[in-house]
Amino acid sequence: MxxxxxxxxxxxxxxxxxxxxxxxxxxxxxxxxxxxxxxxxxxxxxxxxxxxxxxxxxxxxxxxxxxxxxxxxxxxxxxxxxxxxxxxxxxxxxxxxxxxxxxxxxxxxxxxxxxxxxxxxLGADPLRADADPDAAYDRIRRSPTPLAALLLDQSVVAGTGLIFVTEALFRAGLRPTTPGRRLSAIRWRAIWDDLVLLMRQAVLVGRIDTVRDEHLPEAMGRPPRVDRHGGEVYVYRRAALPCHVCGTAVRQADLAGRNSYWCPTCQR
Known part of the structure; x- marks a missing residue:
């Protein structure tokens, strides 16, 4: 989708x-x-x-x-x-x-x-000027539901799909299973600002890139990702492959009926 x-x-x-x-x-x-x-x-x-x-x-x-x-x-x-x-x-x-x-x-x-x-x-859309991230956090901070499921819930955050959610949680160093009520307001604002950054860039270039400059193929001397979704990512659809940051094998599991990907070392 x-x-x-x-x-x-x-x-x-x-x-x-x-x-x-x-x-x-x-x-x-x-x-x-x-x-x-x-x-x-x-x-x-x-x-x-x-x-x-x-x-x-x-x-x-x-x-x-x-x-x-x-x-x-x-x-x-x-x-x-x-x-x-x-x-x-x-x-x-x-x-x-x-x-x-x-x-x-x-x-x-x-x-x-x-x-x-x-x-x-609908929830807050990171690409809209009228978005209210505080309203989204009010839902998140009271919920025991895993963060990945909350961020995929379009009544909480609108427009985010599995790629943006998976990658934003990696960049935040949080596991997909982290309960929403354990997320501090400061960490939520960092995730929100990152979603705004990533999604705005995706609008400009027409693909989802989430990898920082130091982890790009040319910086690491690795081959570029080949995938129908395009773009460079950290963990999305990279199960069993080494993490670009620490080398640990990326894991995959089902979470609320969706595939979830994370690095067990970088995401605590």
Whole structure:
């Protein structure tokens, strides 16, 4: 599932392509035909991302809500759109650009109260200027739940997925199983600031890199990571490989139904 930086990149891309323009909407697949008809011919006024949720705000107080889930994909291009291929849930076109959405978990129109309800159920997004890390910490400090599970809970922190959470905990020197109530306010703020740093960088470059300069391949004389997710990481999907910092074998275990990775030496 795409992490929050990908959705923020999509929001910026769609703003660049369509904001201020009258957009034609269609659903070649047919599953969003009624919703597409309601926004077709409307002006796209703004786009935004909140965690893993993408929002297009149209004139007339209609908002398109998209959640890509595990299989959703967005493609776009210039000029006339190609013939639809596969199950295109939504196609947007303007005089200059086109966009296709396939396989999302959610593709729906929301009213203003429904948009607010969506925002209200999401936690602090490290990529948003209106984020409230203190509200997130208020949830964390009272909970016996492992930190990794709390940071993956989108009602606590929005936009963080397994890579960002796994790597932020390594960089903080904390095991994924550390209970939330054992986290001090100072250590939480350090984790939050690190998430902001890592996620903003990911928005800029389009991939997740979490390794500090001294542990990059060229600095250590090691081969670069080869993985479909790209980017250099410390422990994510590196089970049984040596830690870049101490050489200890990285461990892997199931935590709340998700794979968890950590270094038993660097994370106490």
């Amino acid at each position: 795409p992490e929050g930086h990908t959705i923020h990149r999509l929001a910026a891309r769609h703003r660049e392509l369509f904001a201020g323009d009258k957009v034609l909407a269609a659903s070649p697949q047919g599953r969003f035909a009624e919703g597409a008809a309601l926004i077709s011919g409307s002006v796209l006024e703004a786009t935004e991302a909140y965690g893993k949720h993408l929002l297009h705000h149209y004139a007339g107080e209609r908002t398109l809500h998209v959640h890509l889930g595990l299989y959703g994909k967005v493609t776009d291009g210039d000029g006339a759109p190609p013939e639809p291929v596969g199950q295109v849930r939504l196609r947007l076109t303007s005089d200059l650009h086109w966009l296709d959405l396939r396989g999302p978990t959610a593709c729906e129109l929301l009213t203003p109260p429904e948009v607010q309800a969506l925002r209200d159920r």
